[in-house]
Amino acid sequence: MKNIAILVYDLTVEYNIVVVDGILDFLKTKDDVHAIISSLNAPHATTFDYDYQYWSGLEILKSKNIDAAIPELGKELRCLAPKPVISISNPLDIPGNHYTCISCKKAYEEIVGHLVKKHKRKKIAFLSAALNHSPESEERVKAYKAALKKFGLKHDSSWDLAGDFTPPLCL
Numbered sequence: 001m002k003n004i005a006i007l008v009y010d011l012t013v014e015y016n017i018v019v020v021d022g023i024l025d026f027l028k029t030k031d032d033v034h035a036i037i038s039s040l041n042a043p044h045a046t047t048f049d050y051d052y053q054y055w056s057g058l059e060i061l062k063s064k065n066i067d068a069a070i071p072e073l074g075k076e077l078r079c080l081a082p083k084p085v086i087s088i089s090n091p092l093d094i095p096g097n098h099y100t101c102i103s104c105k106k107a108y109e110e111i112v113g114h115l116v117k118k119h120k121r122k123k124i125a126f127l128s129a130a131l132n133h134s135p136e137s138e139e140r141v142k143a144y145k146a147a148l149k150k151f152g153l154k155h156d157s158s159w160d161l162a163g164d165f166t167p168p169l170c171l
Contacts, residue, residue, distance in 0.1 A: 002067040003034050005060050011039045019088060036060060091135065102136065104143035112147035122153060131164035 006023055008016050020037060027033050038060050060066065068086065082096060091099040115121040126144050129137035145155050 001032055001034055003036060003065050004068050005066045006035055006037045007040050007061075008037060009040060011037075036066070102139075104136075104140045105146065108140070108143040108147040109150060112144070112151055112153070116151045116153070123156070123159060124148070124153065125159040125161060127161045127163060129164055130160075130162040 004027065006020060008020055010016055011020070024035060027035050085092060085094050085096065086098045086100070088100055088102075091097065112124060115124055126141075128141055128144075130141065148155050
């Protein structure tokens, strides 16, 4: 039996829930894999006062019973080598890292097509994660622009709003 640690930035974010569900669906087809899920946060995040409690989830990786990890974090995970590390949405500079990314092309074609055909929209704003500069956020921007072009719309950067995948801190 192999034990795979799934380290998730925030289990209250719909995107992360969908990603974890996809991983678990895939692992259900494997007879020799046990998944362990731990919620994390970026170390020393400036948006949270008590980030240490989220970072403590990494302790699970010190266990000799963990065979591989699927994290959402970066260079802080170098300590995991030589365990295999599979990252989603961000390539990591870690020996033995395998990286995968979701293709957004079809999704943005469907979304823009719906807005153009059903709702007759010609001006579409785009909320991106461009401040993050992740490969996935850049792929989303490309897919959005390609969808606009496919439906004969011009991209207007004044309609772009840049974010960074971080929910606002509500007090």
